Amino acid sequence: MTVSSISRKWISFGAIFVMIAGWRIAAAIIKQPLILPTPEETIIQLRHLVVTVDFWLHLWATLRRGLTGFGLSLIAGIVIGMLAGRDSKAEAFFRPFIILVRSTPVVSLIVLALIWLKRDSVAIFVTFLIAFPIVVQNVIEGVHNFDPELQQMLMMYRVKTKRVFTHFYLPSLAPFLAAGISSGLGIIWKVLVAAEVLAYPALGIGTQLDTARVYLQTDKVFAWTVVVMVIGLLFDYGLDLLLKKPFRVWKGATE
């Protein structure tokens, strides 16, 4: 680690401190926890929440929806991305669909899902549609980056198709999939929770957020918000670290 990256880190920590201090000062001035609770009140509320069984049930319900929706978009994204990446006609065909999904307002997607689907599936469906364009775009880019010289080598040596898939396609796609997964899993939670607020499934962070709003438990709204932020950050940075590791080996060093 270089000196400048250490000092940059401290600047970022300082900025976080300034944000929290600003929040604390604003809360002290307003003096109305119903409008703006203090950071301490938020932490106390969080501590109350995490010891309840319900907290984990709601958390799990939301995580499950997110991972299901994302898993589906991953499968569809790989299949369609491979097709579109290898054949420019297929890409021309799929491109308008991808643009359609990407440019539809999120809230319209949620409202339409509310009309078409059952409460529990709304968030899954919306997550799928949000993540799909990200995954597909990354896979297409990955396929465009396939090394033609390696492909020719595999053909010359008559390597079987299934092995070309596992030993060439997947590893070639891996860095692009990793990028798609960590950025996708970083952003879906915001949208997913919004969908839950509107769909109101029996279990879910969104339902809890809205219930807290209705009962004017603003500290609870803040507490759940922190939870959603932490989920997003954990997936984004955590996966980034986790998924980058294997690629470092390919770029140097020994087994």
Next chain:
Amino acid sequence: MVKMTAIGKSFDGLKVFDNFSIGFLEDKITVILGPSGCGKTTLLNILAGLVKPDRGTVGSLDTVSYLFQEPRLLPWLTVWDNVALVLRDKLPDAEIQSRVEYYLRATGVSDYARFYPAGLSGGLRQRAAIARAFVYEMPLLLMDEPFKSLDIKTRYQLIEVLLELWRQKPRTIITVTHDPQEAVMLGDQIVILSQKPVRILKEVIIELERDERAGDEGMLRLEKEILEMVLG
């Protein structure tokens, strides 16, 4: 015998081969030289079945092994796995094991078997590529300037490695190069090609044993002659 008869091939109306015929010595090494862009790689690709000629017949072998100019190793596989990959689904595991070990030792990369390509020097990577080309034991091995991007010392080391492997298990090797010295070191048959459309300018069969070639008067003359013809 590997041969091409009355081959015709054009790319975008440009005739690369027009009624071109050539025969290659069986289980010997043929070195092909010629000016840049004359169609040497196309010739190899026709032999490998990668390019279909417009006319003529290729009396080639069913499957060939190929040594490229670059090592073309998969970066996510170790040297061992890279070499073993070309035998998978074709031989039993035990057989793969012993063959890969044999060729890694013969090419001098056994110590690096568990390394990924990125951790190796260019010379070691090309050694691994040679191991892969030989482990895939086909009667015909095509090589497209396999030593081009290596420094002189590594180049001559690898030529020795290659000759040793070939002596142990002779097969027909057809290689392309720009280097007259390399040609004289390697070849039993030397073929010099012209610009497009490709004709054979000169064909020489060298009878002299390889270890007697260094410093031999006739070989030096041949080297000089090749150089002049290639420079055109």
